[in-house]
Amino acid sequence: MAAEGAGGETFAQLLIGQADRRGDASAIREKRRGIWGNVTFAALSEEAAALSLALAGRGLVRGDRIAVIGENRPRLFAAIAATHALGGVAVPLYPDCGATELAGQLRATDARAIFAEDQEQVDKVLEILPDCPGVQLVIYDDDRGMRHYVHPGLVDHAHLMAEGHEIAAAQPDAYRAAVAAGGGEDEAFVFFTSGSSGAPRGVIFTHRALIGRTRAAAAAQGLGETDTTLAFFPPGWLCQTMVSYMSAMAVGLCICCPESLETLIDDMRETAPSALLTxxxxxxxxxxxxxxxxxxxxxxxxxxxxxxxxxxxxxxxxxxxxxxxxxxxxxxxxxxxxxxxxxxxxxxxxxxxxxxxxxxxxxxxxxxxxxxxxxxGLGQLYGSTETAFFVAMQRPGDTRPGPLGAPLEDMEVRIAEDGEILVRSDGVMKGYLDGTTARDAEGWLHTGDAGRLDEAGRLHMIDRMDALGRLADGTPFAARQIESRIRFSPFIREVVVTGEGRDRLCALIDIDTLAVGRWADDHAIAYMGHVDLASQEAVHDLVAGIVAGVNADLARDPALAPLQIARFALVPEELGTENGFLTPTGKVRRQAVTDRFAALIEALHAGRDEVVIEAATGEEGHRGEIALKLRAPGGTGGPGDRRAA
Incomplete structure (x- = not known):
């Protein structure tokens, strides 16, 4: 295994080890304008050296936190590598993060510098810079549209590289000396949680913790130097960065960066990766x-x-x-x-x-x-930001639907009396930015998730502890288990099931505009936009058939039979990250949805057939009153319950 031959206590030391042993091997491949480019480990190490020396020359020191904002791109990976070479702490942030949230995260981490991918990210940073006095340097990669930008502390990537090469020529040993000074207990990363059940929180990790978790995960998957992975989720998600950047450093696999989400399938077909996170x-x-x-x-x-x-x-x-x-x-x-x-x-x-x-x-x-x-061989993986994700996973050859797999060898997992999953390992977070750790006196980290361990020691996830509910008659339910079944239909984009303290379950459903739109075209149904499409009687019939099919599936399981969806409504607004209903990784912010559609939920549970609410009309962001139909499952959409019809 490559991990065994790649020595080093920090990611920067691992990179130098990879460059010395196999410098010509591909570390990163990137597709731009339809052409795949290649960055070797030697080239990545050289770029990290120049950038880190330039950062030091501009006054940044060991322990400083440096934010990285953008998609998976070689230069942003080089920025992370340079941060670690300097002895700094990398803070990957989501590129679609709003200006207000971004400012809060930069202040929370006390970031001293920012690597931004392009004009969109730079504009957002410059807008909030007065509220982030700690930021002294903003480096951008793609200069399209930025030729005339003038701002103190704003510098392009190429200019910073030139500064670093000059310093390297004068101090040829400075890079390796700085890297050698690092240790495994140094802070390596700060990642922010998704915020699906509250405001995002900054989580601190050391080099030793993340290197150990990455190697354990690679060993469980059988990954090494000959493997490739496709990185299409943003680096702000810890799990993606572990599977891409950290795995490249720790076990030597190659990262492939697709051109865009629109070309993802084509890019996957061209690279044929051996490892995939989804x-x-x-x-x-x-x-x-x-x-x-x-x-x-x-x-x-x-x-x-x-x-x-x-x-x-x-x-x-x-x-x-x-x-x-x-x-x-x-x-x-x-x-x-x-x-x-x-x-x-x-x-x-x-x-x-x-x-x-x-x-x-x-x-x-x-x-x-x-x-x-x-x-x-699609398997499930359980974990969270605080646990460095790889807590339990289904290994190749043991991917039966249902369980999440056995815990990894360096992970202890037990279930508390109230059903909460507890985790203990040296590889979990050092703590939150506010100084708390979520650990009890015995060192068990409380995940906030409900689950169980079966007789074979495999973990089963039920739901978030704060999302578990009970009907008025005391019947317990886990909304996610039902939502995932409805979402299996290609016509359904997202679902939120409600019923806490009620006499029945109801569902808010967000249709997939593209899939349902094509279905409507095939059935000669005229519509204009998402709002109009979601109001069509035929679309309601289609979704009613899908929900009826799920209810029939639930009825076959005695434990789930009482949990039928009694009524549903199609939400008039698409649930997305831009309007705050989804996290950057696609999880529903349940509280945001239920707060926004509180009147709709009340009408559903009251048994009404129609309700009028204020919603976006889809016309340049205008809002107005919309009459929504509320339905019970059934109708003529049966053939589309689990496939395109």
């Missing part, structure tokens, strides 16, 4: 794209796809229940494997995957079963 939302989008493409194809291919999908669902359900597929199903799997499943794997760029992990939210067993039926 989320239920991303899998929903991929499944929706597959279904849409097959609907457009039509003919025999569509008939075969629908039959193959139905078989995948049956087999997935059997796998969830711990049953082995029968002889007929095994024969069908083999036949469809050659006709449908293998071509789909190639189309998705997943033909070489040996480790695929889904995390960030509950994954519907049917969705996991679908990908596994395609021959993709």
């Amino acid at each position: 989320t239920p939302r991303m899998l929903d989008a991929i499944f929706s794209r597959i279904s849409t493409r097959m609907e457009e194809t039509g003919g025999v291919n569509l008939v075969l796809y629908r039959r193959a999908l139905a078989l995948a669902q049956r087999v997935g359900r059997q796998m969830t229940e711990g049953q082995a597929p029968g002889a007929v199903n095994r024969f069908g799997m083999a036949a469809y494997g050659a006709l449908i499943y293998a071509p789909l794997r190639d189309f998705l760029g997943m033909s070489r995957l040996k480790s695929a992990c889904s995390t960030g939210d509950t994954l519907d067993p049917a969705m996991q079963g679908f990908f596994q039926t395609l021959g993709i």
Whole structure:
């Protein structure tokens, strides 16, 4: 394993080790304007050296915190490497973070410098700079639209590199001397939590903790120097940075940076990664794209796809229940494997995957079963920012839908009396920025998640502790378990189930505008925008059929049978990060949704058929009153309950 040969107590020391041993190996590949470029470990180390020396020349010192704002790009990874070479603390932030939230995070971390990807990020930083007096230097990468920017402390990446090369020529040993001075207990990163159940909090990690967690995760997945991974989530998400930058340093794998989310499938097909980190939302989008493409194809291919999908669902359900597929199903799997499943794997760029992990939210067993039926060993991963994510995971060959897998070898996990998951390890966070640690007297970190351990020691996630609810009759429910089942449909983008203290469960549903729009076109239904589409009677019938299908699935499980969705409504506004309803990683900010649509929720539970609320009309942000229909499951949409219709 590469990790064993890559010595060093800090990420900067690991980078020098990789550059010395295998400098010509690819550290990062990036696609720009349709062409893949390559950055070797030697080139990355050289760039980190120049940048770190330039930062030191401008007055930054060991222990300073340096923010990085942008997508996965080689120069931003070099900025992180330079920060560590200096002895500083890297603070990756989400690129779609609003100005107010960004200012708060920069003040909370007392950031001294900022690496910004492009004009959009620089404009946001310059707007809030008066409120962030600690920031003395702003470095930008892409200079498009910025040729005439003049501001004290603003410098482009190339100019800073030139300064660093001059210093390196005069002090050739300075870079390695600075790196050698670092230690494993030095602070390495500050990451902010997603904020799905409260305001984001800054979490501090040491080099030793994250290097250990990264190596343990790589060992569990069987990853090493010959592997590649596709990095398409922002570096502000700790899990993505562990799977990309940290894994490149600790085990020597290669990071592939796609050109954009729009080209993601094409980029995956071109790189054919062996390791992939994904989320239920991303899998929903991929499944929706597959279904849409097959609907457009039509003919025999569509008939075969629908039959193959139905078989995948049956087999997935059997796998969830711990049953082995029968002889007929095994024969069908083999036949469809050659006709449908293998071509789909190639189309998705997943033909070489040996480790695929889904995390960030509950994954519907049917969705996991679908990908596994395609021959993709999709497993689940459990963790949080505070625990450095890799707490429990399904290893290759043990990916039965349902459990989240066994804890990693360096992780202790137990369940508290109230059902909360407790974690203990040397690899968890050092603490929050405010000085608290979320640990009890025995060192157990309280995750805030509810779960259980089965007889085989595998962890099962139920929901957030603060999201568990009870109906008025005392029946307990976990909203996420039901929401993930509804969201499996390609027509559904997001769901929020409500029912705490009520006599029944109801759901707010956000339709997938693209998928439902194409369905509406195929059925000659005219509409103008999301609001109009969500108000169509035929769309309500379609969603009613989907919810009815989920209710039927729930009825087959005695533990879930009482948890039927009694009524639902289609929300008039798309739930997104830009309006504060989703976190940057795609998790629902449940409180934001329930606060915004409180009147709609009350009307649902009161049994009303219609309610008038104020909402965005979709016309240049204008708002107005909209009459919404409230429905019970059923209707004519049955054929679309689990596939494109």
